Amino acid sequence: MTLAWFARRLMLMIYTVIVVSMLVFAITQILPADAAQSLLGENATPEMLAALRAKLGLGDPAWQQYVRWARHVFTGDFGISMRTSLPVGPEMLAALSRSLLLAVSAILVTLAIAVPLGVVAALRQGRLTDTGVSLIAYLGVSLPEFVTATLLALLLADTWHWLPATGYVSPLEDFGGGIRHLVLPVLTVSMILVAHVMRMMRSETLDVLKSDYIRAARLKGLPERTVLFRHALRNALLPVVTIIALDVGYLLGGIIVIEEIFAIPGIGRALMVAITTRDLPSIQAGALIMAATYAVTNTLADMAYAFLDPRIRYD
């Protein structure tokens, strides 16, 4: 792991954030023929329009608007919400922390379910267990989050009354209640992730089991358990790091829907509220923070991967 590789990877991350910020800004503020009109709706008076145009600096060339916005964002100033008149940045970051709790729990649950299932499917390749696991995987990737969320809520909260249907309680204030409110959303997010990771784990385990070093370990007379846990699993688990990192992108998208359904005040819900109320600074901040989170996670995952497997060099 050379310093140059690290530096290059960091440069790519910065490039990603810059491209994303340009794109987000272009879509939200430059693309609309008149952002002020689309923000205020059709009932706006000419004076209101003129005031907002002046406030947003819509008369300036596009690149000047972008540079002005980017300079503020760089210092952590995302502007003032048009809905609440509060600074957008702190609000969005607080929301992000609640979303991260959901996301991290979902990833942990996914690993706990998907890794064993994938290995079992690989060990029993072609048999009934394998087919069953594949069927579950198919179902997982074929149900959109809003369907899974609604069906789970119907079953666990509505019919059996095991869990609260919606809402958010901070686990710092009420640990038990916080966890109970998290179960349904976490289960929903995990559904699709489990399908991805399980498939990956299955095919990786199959590949590793066919390799020479596994045959060597068996011929050496090592017990099957040692072969499996010490030799096979260690190698099969590596690519899971990458697929989890790539799935963070999906996860962040899925969180928008799930937070909306379960009324969790995370960044996804904040973004949805911003979009429906046309709160431009909040939309820009939310989208940028989400994409930046993805870029940072992926960079960290790449570094972890290179650290765990010294053979790997992306170039």
Added chain:
Amino acid sequence: MTELFIRLMRKPQGFVGLVLLALIAAACLFGPALAPYAPEKIDFLGRFRAPGWQNWLGADQFGRDILSRLMVGARSTVPLAFIATFVGSAAGAIIGVGSAYLGGRTDEAIMRTIDAVMAIPGLLMALLLVSTLGNGAGNAVIAIAVAFAPGMARVTRSAALNIRNQDYVKAAIARGEAAPWIIFREMLPNVMAPIVIESTIRVSFAVMLFATLSFLGVGAQPPASEWGLMVADARQYMHQAPWGLIAPSAAIALTAIAFNLVGDGLRDALNPKDER
């Protein structure tokens, strides 16, 4: 083509997938003609009627027949997802092949930018675009197409890189053919297989994404019987009429499964050597 079809039918997944697709296609083509009731027909005596002989899949909060709404709704869900995928895939494929053709630093710059664009999750990209373009089914299609293009570009480019070094492409360059000719006539036809496989699987994402946008209220608008919209409507009444929720959910899932199965079947049929 027929050989491919036969090979696809021989695998259980390909067979099930194709049968499901045929059913969905039939619903899109003949749905309104076959539906037992008109999709907007209100029957106040039959509100929340459970599934039975009168309404096979039950009735919703206005007594509208759910089966009829599903059959008619197929038209406002599946073809649109198909168009979005087609447009997005075509754009992505051209970018991908073009990038592979240009090669070197230009290719590097294009691909790093594509990677960067993909840091925006698909649903977020679609939501941003729809919020700018305005709510509605047509704009949702455009948004999904744009959200799909970068991913397709990446898949196509990696396939096209191999083609780029083939002798026939080198020969075409040596002959002094124009870039568009090489991209469209020499390279693109030879990367069609991975493009077709990837876009078939992506139709299932498009169906789900489109339904999600409608569910969130920015895609198809009421009173359309788009499936995601039907789920959103039924959620309020899930105590009285869970069937109103389950039927459209199952329709979405079955459609997604069908395209996933056919995509995987195509992958097997086109790469007979790969045993997995």
